Amino acid sequence: MRLVAEFEIRCDALPLVEVAATLPETTLILELQFNHGGRPLFLVTVTDGSDREVANALSDAYDVNEWTLVGEAGDTRRYQVLPALSFEEQLGDHVDDLAGLEALATADAIIERIEVLPNGWRQTGWFADRDAFDEFSTFWRRNADFSLSRLTRDGESKPPGDGLTDHQQEALRTAYEMGHFEIPRQASLEEVATELGISASSLSERLRRAETRLIEETVATAWPPLPE
Template identity: 85%
Template structure:
């Protein structure tokens, strides 16, 4: 039975948690490139938060060796990060079972999304069997604070909006409650931004991304394909 799981691992020793703690207003997504030896290359996508505070946080982070800004589109930036520590070096003080940590890399699972939080990681993963998921969750329950948010069978649909980030949900809810979507509109983008204490451009991007996600999950799935 194949499973899809969403969960949080609360451990402040995980890579880039220090960066997320320094710039809590930023949303940080991490991809690991395991074909680069014992120190996998990090591909980091950052939305919200301005570049300079993120750049300073990357420079000062103890677990970052080198970093490069690869590209930017609106408020979204992509960085390539070379870690200064291997996973064993970084987590060895906090995790007794390093052999178990290495075994997780060979498990029948794919972690497709890692969001770095100020106190750990939020992840979405696909697991080939219940045993594979149990092995993964048991390891983190023993070595950190593991909290399961959602577990479904492969192929089961997600409730609309499950794919939104917390910041996107907050932006949508605030804009709705202030009357930004009313006709006539009762609150401007600037007023929503002031309520959230972020820039109008950041609010605009969060709302666009959230609305696009909701359309993809609901309306778009009912449309017939476009003619060639």
């Protein structure tokens, strides 16, 4: 029985947590590139936040050696990051069993998504069976603050909107509560943006991305196909 798990690992020593704490208005998605020797490179996708803020945060981070901007589209940028620390230097004071941590890389599991938070990582992973998940969760419960959000069987559907980022959910919720979607409209884009502490253009982009994701998860998946 294959399982899909969503969980948070709260540990300040995890890679790039300092960067996320410096950039509270951004969304950081981390991928590990294991084909680059013993210490994997990081591929970091950053949404929102100015170029200068992101560049300064990466340059000042204690666990970043070098970084390169490799792609940009709208308000989303992708960086390749060379870590400054080994696993032992990064986590040695926080994880009792470093050998166990390295063993998790060969477990019957695939970590599909890592979102870097100001206090740890939020992850989505696929596990071959319950034993594989228990091995993973037991390790992190023993070495950090592990919190399971959802555990489902492979193939079970997710509720619409589950793929939204925290910032997108907050934007939709605030706009709805303030009456931005009512007819007639009770709150302008500028008023909602002021409530959130962001620019109107950033809010517009955030709402558009959120609405697109909801359409992809609901209307766009309807069957039979809509007539052309």
